[in-house]
Amino acid sequence: MIEDLKKQIFEKILEYDTIIIHRHIRPDGDCLGSTIGLREILRASFPNKKIYSVGNNDTEYLHFIGLEDQIDDSLYKDALVIIVDTATDNRIFDERYKLGKFTIKIDHHIPIQDYANINYVRTDFPATCAVICDFYKTFEEHLTLPKSAALPLFVGMVTDTGRFKYRGVSGNVMRLAGMLLDYELDIEDIYARLYMKTKEIYKLQGYVYNKFKTTSHGVSYIYLSRNKQKKFKVDHHEAANLVNSLDSIKDSLIWMIFVEQPDKSIRVRLRSRFIAIDDIANQFNGGGHAQASGATVYSKREMKKLIAIADEKLRIFKLTNKDVF
Numbered sequence: 001m002i003e004d005l006k007k008q009i010f011e012k013i014l015e016y017d018t019i020i021i022h023r024h025i026r027p028d029g030d031c032l033g034s035t036i037g038l039r040e041i042l043r044a045s046f047p048n049k050k051i052y053s054v055g056n057n058d059t060e061y062l063h064f065i066g067l068e069d070q071i072d073d074s075l076y077k078d079a080l081v082i083i084v085d086t087a088t089d090n091r092i093f094d095e096r097y098k099l100g101k102f103t104i105k106i107d108h109h110i111p112i113q114d115y116a117n118i119n120y121v122r123t124d125f126p127a128t129c130a131v132i133c134d135f136y137k138t139f140e141e142h143l144t145l146p147k148s149a150a151l152p153l154f155v156g157m158v159t160d161t162g163r164f165k166y167r168g169v170s171g172n173v174m175r176l177a178g179m180l181l182d183y184e185l186d187i188e189d190i191y192a193r194l195y196m197k198t199k200e201i202y203k204l205q206g207y208v209y210n211k212f213k214t215t216s217h218g219v220s221y222i223y224l225s226r227n228k229q230k231k232f233k234v235d236h237h238e239a240a241n242l243v244n245s246l247d248s249i250k251d252s253l254i255w256m257i258f259v260e261q262p263d264k265s266i267r268v269r270l271r272s273r274f275i276a277i278d279d280i281a282n283q284f285n286g287g288g289h290a291q292a293s294g295a296t297v298y299s300k301r302e303m304k305k306l307i308a309i310a311d312e313k314l315r316i317f318k319l320t321n322k323d324v325f
């Protein structure tokens with residue numbers, strides 16, 4: 001089945017002279033890494049085809065892996081469109097993917113929507129970049145992987161695996177990453193570029209470290225109002241990323257950040273180890289993964305309720321799991 005799908009995709013790539021790669025809105029490292037990585041493989045392998053990776057280059061910190069292309073609508077006529085790293089069609093950037101003649105989805109998220117003509121989804125891989133590398137390995141004899149592809153693909157693997165830290169990282173994934181490192185990528189340079197933070201974020205992080213609270217059974221949390229965000233000159237997206245600052249507190253198995261939004265609602269990011277919290281997120285207009293979820297509450301009172309539910313969950317968990325803290 002998997003081998004079959006790969007073969008079908010390869011045949012479509014051979015068949016079309018114009019190939020246009022799309023991705024999701026608000027792209028991260030894996031998203032841009034897989035679009036640019038795939039583009040560079042295809043360009044190096046098929047110099048006579050027209051290959052584009054469509055985007056507006058709005059993610060500055062990732063410009064070092066390569067830039068996206070701005071193309072004319074007319075190119076879509078008779079084009080093959082490949083959409084990477086995108087689970088649902090409402091998240092595809094941009095609408096013009098519909099103008100293509102044939103569409104292929106390549107992804108690693110839980111498949112909730114088959115929006116393309118061929119849908120190739122590998123939830124066994126932790127990053128779409130790994131899916132692309134695996135595809136390359138399968139057709140190695142017919143494809144070329146240049147250094148300009150190795151860099152974006154490696155970056156995508158690093159970012160989507162939390163620097164090779166998540167469970168989805170298998171021996172196979174490490175071998176694929178190793179294949180990319182063999183291009184003599186400068187790993188220190190890459191990490192330095194990816195994990196730079198502004199001094200404003202550092203200051204706010206200091207505030208989070210000083211002011212976070214912990215409930216009696218170990219839920220650590222912090223609330224960041226609009227005023228605080230303004231005071232520290234940090235926007236609400238950046239503020240929400242600070243949830244990770246609370247990730248390794250002994251005896252605190254659940255941690256969360258509450259960030260007041262411009263519309264006054266409160267965005268919640270929930271994280272945990274050893275215990276699932278997606279059920280809590282589901283009760284508060286959210287959802288996600290077992291140990292990384294998001295939710296929204298609309299008042300301080302609702303926020304307290306959410307914290308109380310998490311605390312109670314930990315109380316019960318700790319009764320039966322005495323040695324995992």
Ligand SMILES: [Mn+2]
Nearest residue numbers: 030085128160
């Ligand atoms: Mn991804």
